[in-house]
Amino acid sequence: METRELRYFVAVAEELHFGRAAQRLAMAQPPLSRAIQQLERRLGVVLLHRTPRAVALTEAGSVLLREARTALDAVEAAERRTRRAAGDxxxxxxxxxxxxxxxxxxxxxxxxxxxxxxxxxxxxxxxxxxxxxxxxxxxxxxxxxxxxxxxxxxxxxEDLHSEQQVVVLPKGHPLANRARLSFEEVRTEAGLPLPRWPGRDGGHPDGAGPQVRDHTQLFQLIALGLACAVVPESLREQLRDDYAVVPVPDAPAVTTVVAxxxxxxxxxxxxxxxxxxxxxxxxxxxxxxx
CATH class of the missing domain: 3.40.190.10 (Periplasmic binding protein-like II)
Structure with a gap:
């Protein structure tokens, strides 16, 4: 497979529409369709279910989409690191x-x-x-x-540091004086939603609260009584007096690593x-x- 074919396939698989994918790739639709058909023939599998109204990924197509993204990321990374190594x-x-x-x-x-x-x-x-x-x-x-x-x-x-997590609540919250809370108690008794984090940060416990981009935004929402959050214990050093912090012993420990x-x-x-x-x-x- 060529990287060009993988880029074509990823565009179609993400758009699920040949016309939009062709527009995204700045090319005409017929050669894009032919390229995907050629890729399917070479692999001997059907990657996309096509109907007059819709395009859908097959199981094989879902696998190739995941692998193609990884491969293209690796190619892009190699290009960047090579150019950086050649810098003055x-x-x-x-x-x-x-x-x-x-x-x-x-x-x-x-x-x-x-x-x-x-x-x-x-x-x-x-x-x-x-x-x-x-x-x-x-x-x-x-x-x-x-x-x-x-x-x-x-x-x-290499692992550098591990720590437990705490729940951050607004000052004066009814649970603020508890010695500890379970994660289930945070969800069911705090009366405040957990935030929604960006899609790339899947390790955060997701909730039904407002979407947040960073901790500054998160802590402002907590101070306003619009959310609570389970975070690493060391983040309490960034908090002022208008927050309450309670340990959550059953939340997974957070380990800082250099990668x-x-x-x-x-x-x-x-x-x-x-x-x-x-x-x-x-x-x-x-x-x-x-």
Whole structure:
């Protein structure tokens, strides 16, 4: 299969309409239809059910869509990393979630800068779920990720820090004085909805509340009495007095990891990972905020 064919198929599979897919690809519809038919003949399977009114993926088509996205992301990542390696100024791009791992990130950058042969580090601070995406697509060389919020499958990783979770409630909430709450009690007794997170951040417990993009927006909604949220315990350091925080012992622990592509041969990435691991060992596993 050619990457061109995969791009054609992904466009049709996502649009489920040949006309819209052709428009998205800036090409005519007939050659697009022929390309998909040729791909089906080569694979010996039917990828799409076509009727005069609708286009639907077959089971084989669903599998190819998933695999094609992964393959195209890998090609895109290879292109970006190759161009970056050929640049005049060597450097490494580190992705992290804005507002998370602040202490760890600060210590890591300072410790790495003191290393012999350290290169410039470009830090990309972004929303929930985005560091993983940036790493998979080659926009970042290394990332700080947080299980179970981020998926680390396909990456090499080193665990840096684990912590429990708490529920954040508005100040004066009826449950604010409880010593602990179960996750089920948060759902059924808090009287406030959990937020909805962006699709890429599937590890967050999703609720029926307002959709949020980041923790700043989330905490404002909580202060207004419009939502509650289960978050890593270290985030309480960012909160003012108008919040109540209660431990949720049965919520899954959150582990901060440093992640990088397994095929990476970058010395800068290796040195950055080594520095992060050394910081973790010095702190006895208690380094940083998630």
């Amino acid at each position: 100024q060597p450097g490494v791009v580190l992705a992290a979630k804005a507002g998370a791992s602040r202490e760890l990130l600060s210590k890591l950058l300072a410790a790495y800068a003191a290393e012999p042969g350290a290169v410039a580090v470009e830090v990309m601070l972004c929303g929930p779920g985005e560091p993983e995406f940036l790493l998979r697509t080659g926009r970042a060389d290394v990332a700080l990720l947080h299980r179970p919020y981020d998926t680390t499958a396909g990456f090499d990783t 990088w592509p397994p095929h990476s041969r970058s010395r800068a990435v290796a040195d950055l990972v080594r520095t992060a691991t050394r910081l973790q060992l010095r702190a006895g596993g208690q380094t940083g905020n998630t």
